[in-house]
Amino acid sequence: GFDTRALQALDSAHYLHPFTDHGALRERGARVMVRGDGVYLWDSEGRKLIDGMSGLWCVNVGYGRASMTAAVARQMDTLPFYNSFFNTTNVPAVMLAAQLVQHAPPGFRHVFFTGSGSEANDTIVRMVWRYWQIMGQPQRQAIISRHNAYHGSTVAGASLGGMAGMHAQGALPIPGIHHIGQPSFAEHGRGMSEAEFGLRAAGWLEEKILELGPENVAAFIGEPVQGAGGVIIPPPTYWPEIQRICDKYGVLLVSDEVICGFGRLGTWFGCQLMGARPDLIAFAKGVSSGYVPLGGVLVGARVAHALVEKGGDFNHGFTYSGHPVACAAALENLRIMVDEGLVERVALETGPHLKAAFGSLATHPLVGHAESMGMTAGLNLVRRKAASMHDCEAFPPGLGVGMVCRAHMFDNGVIMRAVGDRMIVAPPLVMTTAQIDEMVERIRFCLDLTLEDVAQ
Numbered sequence: 340g341f342d343t344r345a346l347q348a349l350d351s352a353h354y355l356h357p358f359t360d361h362g363a364l365r366e367r368g369a370r371v372m373v374r375g376d377g378v379y380l381w382d383s384e385g386r387k388l389i390d391g392m393s394g395l396w397c398v399n400v401g402y403g404r405a406s407m408t409a410a411v412a413r414q415m416d417t418l419p420f421y422n423s424f425f426n427t428t429n430v431p432a433v434m435l436a437a438q439l440v441q442h443a444p445p446g447f448r449h450v451f452f453t454g455s456g457s458e459a460n461d462t463i464v465r466m467v468w469r470y471w472q473i474m475g476q477p478q479r480q481a482i483i484s485r486h487n488a489y490h491g492s493t494v495a496g497a498s499l500g501g502m503a504g505m506h507a508q509g510a511l512p513i514p515g516i517h518h519i520g521q522p523s524f525a526e527h528g529r530g531m532s533e534a535e536f537g538l539r540a541a542g543w544l545e546e547k548i549l550e551l552g553p554e555n556v557a558a559f560i561g562e563p564v565q566g567a568g569g570v571i572i573p574p575p576t577y578w579p580e581i582q583r584i585c586d587k588y589g590v591l592l593v594s595d596e597v598i599c600g601f602g603r604l605g606t607w608f609g610c611q612l613m614g615a616r617p618d619l620i621a622f623a624k625g626v627s628s629g630y631v632p633l634g635g636v637l638v639g640a641r642v643a644h645a646l647v648e649k650g651g652d653f654n655h656g657f658t659y660s661g662h663p664v665a666c667a668a669a670l671e672n673l674r675i676m677v678d679e680g681l682v683e684r685v686a687l688e689t690g691p692h693l694k695a696a697f698g699s700l701a702t703h704p705l706v707g708h709a710e711s712m713g714m715t716a717g718l719n720l721v722r723r724k725a726a727s728m729h730d731c732e733a734f735p736p737g738l739g740v741g742m743v744c745r746a747h748m749f750d751n752g753v754i755m756r757a758v759g760d761r762m763i764v765a766p767p768l769v770m771t772t773a774q775i776d777e778m779v780e781r782i783r784f785c786l787d788l789t790l791e792d793v794a795q
């Protein structure tokens with residue numbers, strides 16, 4: 340057994356958590372997770388939870404995989420660490436690079452490894468700037484991203500990100516990073532068809548490029564489907580138009596696939612579903628299912644040619660670039676994904692099942708609209724429903740209905756995330772259709788509890 344109170348006391352005395360209000364944490368006490376198996380987690384009080392969030396969008400093959408443990412232990416025994424600076428390499432890193440490009444879109448033959456998604460995006464910023472320097476256009480330094488995006492917590496990652504709450508806490512974004520609106524039909528699409536809105540939202544990129552001067556613009560970065568921003572699924576017209584605009588002005592296209600990569604949307608990479616052909620892909624999370632930290636950048640032909648054939652040294656890298664234990668974990672993770680056909684399962688079976696199940700929640704009196712793509716889904720809690728999502732009446736922001744709902748979920752054994760009053764899931768890709776039904780029935784029950792609270 341665990342002494343939850345003692346652990347909580349030590350936690351609040353010594354442990355500074357990411358993205359946490361420590362005053363509130365001290366009052367309530369941290370939830371202590373102690374074990375995982377498949378799609379389930381157990382906390383220190385013995386509560387069993389179905390993990391609707393794959394940890395933090397990452398435990399794609401589920402918890403407690405003995406073959407992952409074995410692969411990691413084997414590599415720790417053989418060679419726990421070596422670096423890949425200065426002309427050295429290691430076996431798992433080489434094998435992983437060669438396998439990753441097999442799953443990447445056509446034209447990707449090179450990988451740069453990092454320890455996380457934030458480092459992957461930092462690497463991309465430096466790589467993009469170096470690319471344009473090699474190409475004799477060093478003035479191309481502007482990078483365009485989107486409001487409400489999340490691209491990490493390092494200085495460059497948080498600058499690329501468009502979360503106002505992060506920028507407000509000091510001196511961000513760094514110079515050269517610009518933001519356009521996010522392609523949220525619910526938020527910005529009133530009076531338009533979805534298709535029209537997709538073209539309109541992509542048009543904001545062209546307007547920004549022209550405002551900055553196309554000769555100054557280095558790259559555009561976006562997630563195929565925005566994750567932490569609230570599972571914002573763009574209209575089908577959006578990405579092809581973004582691609583056309585990037586092509587027109589020679590701007591590099593970067594797809595942040597830290598969440599969408601490795602099967603989340605039913606394809607190996609989200610851009611493959613969206614009709615975009617990025618030059619660079621950031622990945623992390625699902626590459627190793629979070630068992631050991633790993634991230635990286637898939638480098639397409641255009642940038643690889645400049646870096647490899649013309650660039651000389653690229654003065655950039657991390658101690659843990661190509662960490663052999665992380666790469667061994669990723670190799671086993673990929674083996675599981677391929678052997679169990681997880682990507683196809685999301686596309687053909689579990690993704691459509693989640694869509695139908697979430698669709699059934701849309702009739703709930705508290706739900707304005709619900710949508711889903713692959714193994715991720717979101718729904719909006721509203722005060723008053725309407726036939727069109729644009730006519731639903733939202734709750735006053737201060738009410739914190741999303742947080743109330745999230746607490747009910749936890750108390751009733753399901754982990755779901757609240758982004759304001761939008762409730763989202765991204766379950767492990769191994770979740771079965773029966774487990775999806777179990778999760779959605781618990782969600783429905785907690786929506787009822789939340790409705791009772793707000794009715795009072």
Ligand code: PLP
Nearest residue numbers: 455456457489490491597598623
């Ligand atoms: N990019 C996206 C789209 C993410 O969702 C995240 C993390 O949630 C990151 C980057 C940052 O990754 P990390 O937390 O591994 O640094």
